[in-house]
Amino acid sequence: MQRFPAFRAPHLFAILAILAGLCLCLSSCLTIDESMGSLASQALSAGVLDQYQATMLRVAAQAAADAARQITPEEEYYVGRAVAASIFAVYKSYDRPELADYLNRLGQGLALSSSRPAIYAGYHFAVLDSPEVNAFASPGGHILVTRGLLARVGGEDELAAALAHEIAHVALGHGLASVQGMRIAQIASDYAIEAGKSSGGELEAFSSAFGSAIAELAKIILFSGYSQNFELQADQEARAILYRSGYDPNALARLIAKLPARGEESGGGFAATHPAPLSRLEALRAAPFEPPALGTRGKRFWPAPRAAESAVGASALAGAERDPVRTFYVRAERFAAMRALF
Amino acid sequence: MKRIFFSVFALATLLAGALAFGQGQAPGAMTVQVGKAQIWQAPSVVAPVLASLAYKDRVLVLGSGEGWAKVQVPGSTKVGYMFMSALTQRPLSSSAAEAAVPGITASEIALAGKGFNDSVEESFRKSTHIDYAFVDAMEAYAFPPDEAAGFLSGACGGGRP
Numbered sequence: 001m002q003r004f005p006a007f008r009a010p011h012l013f014a015i016l017a018i019l020a021g022l023c024l025c026l027s028s029c030l031t032i033d034e035s036m037g038s039l040a041s042q043a044l045s046a047g048v049l050d051q052y053q054a055t056m057l058r059v060a061a062q063a064a065a066d067a068a069r070q071i072t073p074e075e076e077y078y079v080g081r082a083v084a085a086s087i088f089a090v091y092k093s094y095d096r097p098e099l100a101d102y103l104n105r106l107g108q109g110l111a112l113s114s115s116r117p118a119i120y121a122g123y124h125f126a127v128l129d130s131p132e133v134n135a136f137a138s139p140g141g142h143i144l145v146t147r148g149l150l151a152r153v154g155g156e157d158e159l160a161a162a163l164a165h166e167i168a169h170v171a172l173g174h175g176l177a178s179v180q181g182m183r184i185a186q187i188a189s190d191y192a193i194e195a196g197k198s199s200g201g202e203l204e205a206f207s208s209a210f211g212s213a214i215a216e217l218a219k220i221i222l223f224s225g226y227s228q229n230f231e232l233q234a235d236q237e238a239r240a241i242l243y244r245s246g247y248d249p250n251a252l253a254r255l256i257a258k259l260p261a262r263g264e265e266s267g268g269g270f271a272a273t274h275p276a277p278l279s280r281l282e283a284l285r286a287a288p289f290e291p292p293a294l295g296t297r298g299k300r301f302w303p304a305p306r307a308a309e310s311a312v313g314a315s316a317l318a319g320a321e322r323d324p325v326r327t328f329y330v331r332a333e334r335f336a337a338m339r340a341l342f
Numbered sequence: 343m344k345r346i347f348f349s350v351f352a353l354a355t356l357l358a359g360a361l362a363f364g365q366g367q368a369p370g371a372m373t374v375q376v377g378k379a380q381i382w383q384a385p386s387v388v389a390p391v392l393a394s395l396a397y398k399d400r401v402l403v404l405g406s407g408e409g410w411a412k413v414q415v416p417g418s419t420k421v422g423y424m425f426m427s428a429l430t431q432r433p434l435s436s437s438a439a440e441a442a443v444p445g446i447t448a449s450e451i452a453l454a455g456k457g458f459n460d461s462v463e464e465s466f467r468k469s470t471h472i473d474y475a476f477v478d479a480m481e482a483y484a485f486p487p488d489e490a491a492g493f494l495s496g497a498c499g500g501g502r503p
Contacts (some may be wrong), residue, residue, distance in 0.1 A: 003380035061360070072434050073375045074397065078458045082466060082475050088476040095479075104483035112387060117487075118376045118428035120397070126480040140482060210458055211470055245494055323495075330496030 071176060073120040079176065079214065080140015086129045086218035087128075087136055087144055093202050094129035095149055101340045102334065103127065106156070107143060107163045113244035116162075116171035117239060123167060134273065136221050137166040138290065139175030150342040151260045156335040157251035160242055165252065168237035174230045178220050227272030232275070232283045248288045256280050372398040372411070372429040379423035379429075380487070385410040387487035394423040469483050 071079070107125040111117055123141040128134075131150040143166040153159045169175065213310070226234075235256075239249040259277045274280070344443060374395045382389040385408070394416050395401060404421065405412040411426045426468075485493070 072433075073430075074377075075458045077377075077464055078460070081463065081474065082472070084477045084480075085472045085474045089472055093476040093479075100480070100483055104480075105485055105493040107483050108487075109494040112487055112491055113411070116427040118379060118425040121481065122377075122484055124480045124483060128478065143478065210462060211466055214466075250392050319358055327496045 028084075040115065062209040062268065076176060077120040079144050079217070080138035082139040082210075082214040083218050083221060084140070084142035084144065084177070086214060087138070087222060090222060091128040091130050091144070091146070093128040096127070096341050099127060099338060100125070102146075102338050103163070106160060107167065110160055110164050110241055110245050111141075111167050111171075112246075113165050113241045114171040115240075119170065124168065125163065135162060136223065137169040139170065139173070139217075141170050143167065143170070147342060153255060153342075154258070155251075156331040157242070157248045158255040158258075159335065160247045161238060161252040161255045164238035164241040164245075164247075167236050167241060168234035169226065169230070172224050172230070172233055172237060173236065175217060175221065178217065178226060178230070189282045221273075223273070229280075232280065235280055235284060236287065236289075239284075241290065245293055253281055253284050301321050369401050370404070371400055372403050372431055373434055374401065374428060375430040375434065376428045379424055381413060381415055381424050383422055385412075385423040387491050389423075392420055393418075395424075401429065403429065 009271045013329060018221060106125055111123040119141045121141065123143060125143045125145070127150065128144050128146045130146040132146050133152060135145040135149055136142070137143050143163065145162060145166070149162060152160070158328055224229070238252050240248045242251060255278045259274070261278070291296040301330075371450045374397055376488050377397050379399075380468070381393045381395065383392055395416070396495045399416070401416060401424070402414040403411045403412060406426055409426050411429055413422055414422050415422050463474075466472070
């Protein structure tokens with residue numbers, strides 16, 4: 001049986017002093033890193049730790065503070081970049097600058113009407129050169145759609161519906177929620193505490209641990225998909241985005257009706273990563289989209305929009321030029337021009 | 343002895359973490375949580391831009407509603423509007439450069455102080471040989487909000503950024 005080392009009086013005194021210091025630090029409303037930094041200083045002066053270890057404790061304290069909070073938007077962005085890069089390692093990019101330009105203008109315009117229009121580095125869109133019907137959204141706002149999906153959309157409304165669904169996953173934070181985002185912050189904390197025990201840098205070990213988390217998230221996004229609940233939430237949010245952007249919210253149901261059901265495709269694809277189209281359609285029917293009434297969505301402190309702009313009046317697009325007939329023809333023409341590239 | 347100290351430290355960290363959870367900002371003041379945030383003259387992306395703020399900048403919020411925050415333009419008496427999603431009440435950790443701790447490498451500070459960042463990405467790229475070229479390429483397509491809004495309505499569009 002392993003025996004605990006005997007306490008020596010000076011060390012016991014030091015530990016008690018540190019604990020007393022901790023209580024004082026916490027009761028005086030210091031932040032966690034400030035508290036632990038103070039503790040490290042006390043440990044150093046008590047001779048419990050050497051200079052390097054005390055320094056590492058201060059660093060670990062900062063990491064612990066990080067672990068106590070949520071992932072920052074900046075971290076979410078870097079996670080998203082890694083996940084997107086992992087997807088590009090599986091699928092080839094479809095490099096058509098005109099199509100990328102079109103998709104990004106459309107997608108970035110739609111994102112303005114999402115529940116999270118501003119994210120760390122914005123929303124970005126790309127096409128994957130695959131006949132498979134699929135689309136992916138990384139936490140950082142990188143949205144990837146396959147040529148197989150583009151081939152199924154019947155107009156700009158339906159394309160907007162596909163993009164709006166993926167934007168909704170980003171806006172609602174489904175990516176990190178799927179892998180318990182706190183775990184990523186925990187990796188940072190674990191690293192710093194481990195580093196406190198040794199005298200060397202562990203950047204490579206940390207990036208390897210982070211790589212495991214990325215692989216887990218990429219696996220969910222690529223092969224198993226989000227939970228059915230998240231998918232249905234994204235459908236609801238997508239309809240609101242379409243409505244606020246001046247597109248037909250029913251375009252989402254029209255698009256879903258064209259998507260492959262399980263068994264229609266082999267080797268994964270949309271059917272593997274999304275609920276059956278019929279169940280999505282039933283969920284949409286069960287909760288019909290109701291346009292929000294003006295003046296009932298919260299406190300207003302700016303002039304009410306004109307009735308003619310009601311569809312977008314309370315959105316980020318208020319004041320943008322609105323000529324429904326002209327808009328209809330412009331959208332139809334540019335979609336027809338792009339379709340040749342799908 | 344050092345093991346005991348680290349055990350005490352770990353327990354203290356957990357306790358302090360639990361107590362620190364929920365600490366908020368002073369009422370009215372919020373932090374910018376996006377890389378670049380604009381303040382518009384009116385709650386619309388097609389309104390004139392009064393100012394641009396960067397990640398972690400602080401701003402005084404006067405009110406909010408329908409996804410917008412009414413703010414005081416920093417260094418001015420002007421009032422403008424920002425996306426509420428560009429702001430957060432929670433504190434954002436200090437950057438690696440700000441955490442000037444002697445005796446350890448910049449990468450160690452970056453990791454422990456900030457979590458996953460460009461330093462870690464660089465190490466991750468080297469160790470996995472994952473190609474970020476396509477990610478960088480798609481990020482090059484970034485349009486100003488007024489231009490993206492104009493594209494939806496058909497008022498403007500076309501041409502590469």
